[in-house]
Amino acid sequence: MQSQPESSDRETDTGVATLDAHRGLWNRAAAASTGADAFCCRSEWQVSFHATFAQERRVHLRTTPDSVLAFAERHLPGYPRLFEPLEAHWLFGCPALGPDALELLAEFASQRPAEDVPPALILSGLRPDTQFAAHAVQRLGRIGALAVIASEVLRSASLEGGLDGFLGRRSRRLRRNLRTAARRAGERGVTFERQMPKTPDAADALFDRMLAIERQSWKGIGECGMAEPPSCDFYRELLRRLSLSATSRVVLARRGDTDIGFIFGGLAKTVYRGQQFSFVEEWRDASIGNLLQLEKLRWLTEEGIERYDMGPDMPYKRHWTEIETSALAISLRPGVSGG
Secondary structure, three states: OOOEOOOHHHHHOOOHHHHHHOHHHHHHHHHOOOOOOOHHHOHHHHHHHHHHHOOOOEEEEEEEOOEEEEEEEEEEOOEEEEEEOOOOOOOOOOOEEOOOHHHHHHHHHOOOOOOOOOOEEEEEEEOOOOHHHHHHHHHHHOOOOEEEEEEEEEEEEEOOOHHHHHHHOOOHHHHHHHHHHHHHHHHOOEEEEEEOOOOHHHHHHHHHHHHHHHOOOHHHHOOOOOOOOOHHHHHHHHHHHHHOOOOEEEEEEEEOOEEEEEEEEEEEOOEEEEEEEEEOHHHHHHOHHHHHHHHHHHHHHHHOOOEEEEEEOOHHHHHOOOEEEEEEEEEEOOOOOOO
16 A cells, blocks of 8 residues: 655645545545444535634645545644544544555554654544454554543434335334324424535525524524534535535425524435534424424435434434444553553
């Protein structure tokens, strides 16, 4: 395996332009990875976070014709050099992607700068039951001391068998409640609109509609939701980037000409990853959130999507999902001998 050498601009600029130039390669590598969260391994998620929250970080990119390694460098007390994933808050995605990722990772983690102190490194988005995770731990453990710094349970649902198959795996009570809510909402004139923006301008216009709904939701009223900066900047950036590949999927709930709810997420090949949903508070009694989920599932199954990822475990998600996946983030400590 021969990795492409880093050019000087990759070492010195903010990295966004360089990362965008590698979007196609990055997402092909993400499609071949075994990361715990397929969507959050993609460039749209990773680069949106970097561009919104921490663009001042120095980006380190390594590539082969079908693999990508992407870290951002931070300087913290006690860490002469810390390399973290571009999305370093939730730690959902894996920064080492593709068939050559393990070799790229081992080579990168073994580097010795002038001060001869091995770097600290955070590797996230690992599924502990995969061969890649086992080999990564083995290789990195020869370089330094490893520790688990984050552990998450992710919830997903199979879409095998289409909408009928999905509903057949849900409880009788949920199915009954959905039928009742759909009938009552229809009687009140609620309709649903599907949106898949294909340009940044179209994404901006759609996001403005979503924000207007969010500000009328309990989260917006409490100033704790997607409408608050920097969250609004991040999700706008994410929707704009998804528009370049037409991989966002947004459903709006409406009554007449008025938007009253939305549900938003994106695709990673045959996997859909939910991001945000919200509805106008005065419509709380109409189960708009559940009906948005149902309409999204109808759309996804019509497209042949195979899995619905709902992200970290929360009580309400258990009604909609039957698959649990573990996700880990590990750290490699500097200046500590490995085994």
